[in-house]
Amino acid sequence: MRRDKVINVALVGNPNTGKTSLFNQLTGLNQKVGNYPGVTVDKKQGKCKLSESVTANIIDLPGTYSINPNTIDESIVLETLINTKSADYPDVIIVVADVVNIKRNLLLFSQIKDLEIPTILAVNMADEMTKKGISIDIDLLQKELKSDVVLISARKNKGIKDLKGSILNPKIAKHTALSDFSKRMDIDFFNGIEADFKKHSLYKAWLYITQLNDMSFLTEEEQLHIEKYRKDEKKLAKLQHKETVLRYQQINAILKKTYVVDATKATTLRAKLDRVLTHKVFGYVIFASILMLIFQAVFDLASVPMDFIDKTFASLGEYAKANLPEGKLFDLITDGIIPGIGGIIIFIPQIVILFLLVAILEETGYMSRVVFLMDKIMRRFGMSGKSVVPLISGTACAIPAIMAARNISGFKARLITILVTPFTTCSARIPVYAIIIALIIPEERFLGFSLQGLTLMLLYLLGFLSAITSAYLLHKLLKVKSKSYFIIEMPNYKLPSLKNIGYTILEKTKAFVFEAGKIILAISIILWFLATNGPKQTFQKANEIVEKEIKRNKKPHTETERNTEIAKYKLEHSYLGIMGKTIEPMIKPLGYDWKIGIALISSFAAREVFVGTLATIYNVENPDDEASIKDRMRAEIRPTGGKRFDFPTGMSLLIFYAFAMQCMGTLAVVKRETNSWKWPIYQLISMTLLAYIAAFITYQVLS
Amino acid sequence: MNKTIADLQIGEKGIIAQVCFNDIPLKLLEMGCMPGKEVELVQIAPLKDPLYIIVNGSHLAIRKEIAALIKIEVATKKNLCEEIKS
Structure with missing residues (x-):
């Protein structure tokens, strides 16, 4: 064939x-x-x-x-x-x-x-x-x-x-060049280039000299020639400008013969829309309303499918538990993999809605007007009007948001945008916020607003303010030299194409599921392993040790009580428990115990793992207890008697999660986008430090 | 008279007189902003910066600092920058 x-x-x-x-x-x-x-x-x-x-x-x-x-x-x-x-x-x-x-x-x-x-x-x-x-x-x-x-x-x-x-079958398209600009600018200079790059066309050689970063496909001699020509930057810039002018002259001459436009038919709709959308009052009012609309949609519209996904995975887990035979591998599936995958899938509705709206704003041409409106404001904070898109996208997920910072020219503005985007309240913080708010803020109304809703709003505001403040500090502190050009096109308004938007959403969602999914899945498997394994002397002899303890205390006990004791002991002496115990002295001043410590460690990879980890921990302790995770957290008691998740501890956790850089996916993306480990490491250290100090102050003041 | 794009009033037009290669990014030239072309100031952002211009059929937003480097003439005479003249 x-x-x-x-x-x-x-x-x-x-x-x-x-x-x-x-x-x-x-x-x-x-x-x-x-x-x-x-x-x-x-x-x-x-x-x-x-x-x-x-x-x-x-x-x-x-x-x-x-x-x-x-x-x-x-x-x-x-x-x-x-x-x-x-x-x-x-x-x-x-x-x-x-x-x-x-x-x-x-x-x-x-x-x-x-x-x-x-x-x-x-x-x-x-x-x-x-x-x-x-x-x-x-x-x-x-x-x-x-x-x-x-x-x-x-x-x-x-x-x-x-x-x-x-x-x-191209009729005319052949391997021929169109312009001969070089001979019309500086014959001697270009003859020299031609002689130095015999194996390449003159225009390509010119591009190597002016543009190329990766020269690996050229010979050593050719690379030396390039270095030589690059020494006279001014001359190159001048020639590039001249080249552009000559090209336009040629284009104008061609279009004069071939292209006619009747100027009287120009449309005024664009001018009218521009006047309203970039108006000094209406412009901001419209932008603010669109932002509100986006947040409303991301939370209200997404909550229905999210609840559905949550319930589906919970029942899937129960079904698997009931129907799969017992054994380590099946434990891994029911306690590690199913909740792990659920933790990824649950964010899809929010991400789809956010990308849908952002794609519509971009397709219609409105986003360029927002960039125009916001540039001056953003510039005070060392960013550019173009930073608005990453900062908005960051409310869904920092990973695609940081990638969206790519079209910001000017390294400094782009770097600052990348560094502060993780402060915006991404959807992974929502499960943490939601459960803690439900535990510590009463379900009451204040002036008609739900107190719980207000708290969530304040946390969003806190995220945004910390992004802006740290941008300002970075702007003042960072000594990065970079030329930045702010030249954007204001495209004509268009009705969005459903097909294009559909493909965009599909593509971005796929990227999120696979990129973030890999990490979250891997973490949940590791977590499960660490929670179910431990050192020989203690963990593996748990049954004997607990048995001895019970005998010595001569406490009467039922079979269930005995099992709970064993499970508790096992968790405490598993590798995960040891890790939690090790950091306990450090996090005690923030109001946390070793179990919360475990959740902090595990959610280092991804914030949303926090709730899941606590669920796993309390689940391992009481496998037969069917109560919800919220009720279990509410029932958790301190050694001194009071509730574990009381107001000071809850607030301290909220503040910690608002600031902490708890996302491996983001760190990986920052590394790739800035092409160095310096910035993600800086981000990790400074944000974690900030989170620790802020949570420390919160707890000490409130308790 | 040294008027630049930054001095235009909304709705006012001018002809670009000088674009000097060491001040102006190549990109602006590539977008069609070059000597002899008509430029119109369409809108100024609420905080006085950036500026929204139409030049050579392109609708562009540029910052004031760059706009202030592009000399224009309200008359229609071409006056190319020395280094650019071919």
């Missing part, structure tokens, strides 16, 4: 040109998200059948305005298109352009075309041409650009067939 031929097709384009829509149309559900080696930029790939014998491997590259990168995302475009040895090196490039803003889109096109890879220009949103009074002479444009030009309408699935035809 003949094997299908597979060709690599790269999708490149400005942000907001409908590149993602085109990708979704071409590949449907045949897409997967991976990572580029070394960086966490999502690499989206999908298969698309072009004909009986040819399949295209479509690579969706991050949106960029130019091949000269400003952010990590953008640098991926250059690295993919320039390294001929890479497995993703494209056979064909499709540059997606917005029909309305074609001039700026053609700048990127002209750079890409000069890489001498067959390039197709896909002019998107062609269905709006008549409405906007635009006409294009396609034949002439094809000739001028030395490339195939296809009119498409990705959202309406129009022109896709023509595009596939062009990928398969």
Whole structure:
């Protein structure tokens, strides 16, 4: 049988040109998200059948305005298109352009075309041409650009067939460059480059000199040449500016002959919306209302499916306990794995809702207005208007939020955003807050507001304030030099595409479940192991020791009492119990005992594990007691008599969890995003220290 | 007269006169903000910064500090920056 031929097709384009829509149309559900080696930029790939014998491997590259990168995302475009040895090196490039803003889109096109890879220009949103009074002479444009030009309408699935035809059999798209800017700028300088890089095209050599980070595919001699040219930074910057001006001159000349726009048909809707949405009063009022709406949705709408998931997993656990035979492996399933998986699944509703709303805000173009509104305020705290997106997303989960900080140019603003995002109250804190609030705050109303609800709100406020305050401190203390450019496009308003939003949610939720899931699952298995194993002398002789103890005290005892005593002894002398006992002196001033200590240790990996661990601990002590975890915590008594979870201890726990960096997933992501262990370690130490001190003060003042 | 984009009133237009390579990030130029192009100030953010401009068909938000470096002329005469002139 003949094997299908597979060709690599790269999708490149400005942000907001409908590149993602085109990708979704071409590949449907045949897409997967991976990572580029070394960086966490999502690499989206999908298969698309072009004909009986040819399949295209479509690579969706991050949106960029130019091949000269400003952010990590953008640098991926250059690295993919320039390294001929890479497995993703494209056979064909499709540059997606917005029909309305074609001039700026053609700048990127002209750079890409000069890489001498067959390039197709896909002019998107062609269905709006008549409405906007635009006409294009396609034949002439094809000739001028030395490339195939296809009119498409990705959202309406129009022109896709023509595009596939062009990928398969390009009419014009050949390995020819478009511009000859170098000869028009500084002939001697560029002749020198040409001589130093004989094996490469001049434009590529120019890009190596001005842009490339990873030069491993070049020879040592070539790398030395690059170092030599890079010494004169000013000259390079000047030439780059000049190159851009020359490119635009060429584009203007081409468009003059081929592109006509009737200016009288310009729409004023955008101007009107802009006036309201960025208004000095209404702008903030609208933004605040949208934020409220998001929080309401994340908590109210999500609570129904969350309760359902909670109950399902509880009954699944009971079912497994009742039906599986006894044994260590089955214990692991019922006490370790099922609650572990449940702990991940339960966050899906909140994450889906949050991503849905954030995706809508981004798709419609509203997010850019928020960035515009908030930039000045955020800048006082060393961040950028673009930090708003991570800080909002952080209320669901810090992991995707920190990844969203990627498009902040300027290292310092991005770093500060990454470092303070974990202070925002993520959904993993909710189970901890909820159970402790229920234990220590009475179910009463104050001025019509539920006291418990108010407490939760105050905790959110505390999270937000600590994020802002630490951002301010970092802004003053961090001596990181970085140039930051704040240039954002204010895209036209669009109705969101359900398909695009659907794919975004699917992709992000999948990433969360697998990334965070791996860690939470691993932790719950380790926990279970540590709780059910212990040293030889004590743990493994638990039965004899307890038996002896009972005999010596001559206390009358039933079979159940005896079992409880054994279980208690076992837990206390398991590895987990030993760990709890070891840190007990340290956490006593915060109002905690060794059992809470165990929960603190285990929830170091993920906050939500706190409740589960306490559940496991009390469960191991009283396996037959069917009471809920809340009732068990309420019944827990101190050696001195009072309730274990009284007001001071509860408050101290709330404060501890508001500040502590209890999330391994976040630390891992910070390490990857900042490319160093320095920042996650700094984050861990400073946040834990802050949590400890604040909880200490809280307990000492209140008790 | 040394007017810059930062001096424009809302709704006012000007022609970009000078874009000097050592002050202005390349990205701004790539977005179409270059000598000879018409620029319109559409909106100023509530706290007086950033500015919302339309230049060369692009709707952009830029900070005041950068806007203050882009010299404009309210008249329509081109006056390229020395280093950029080709």
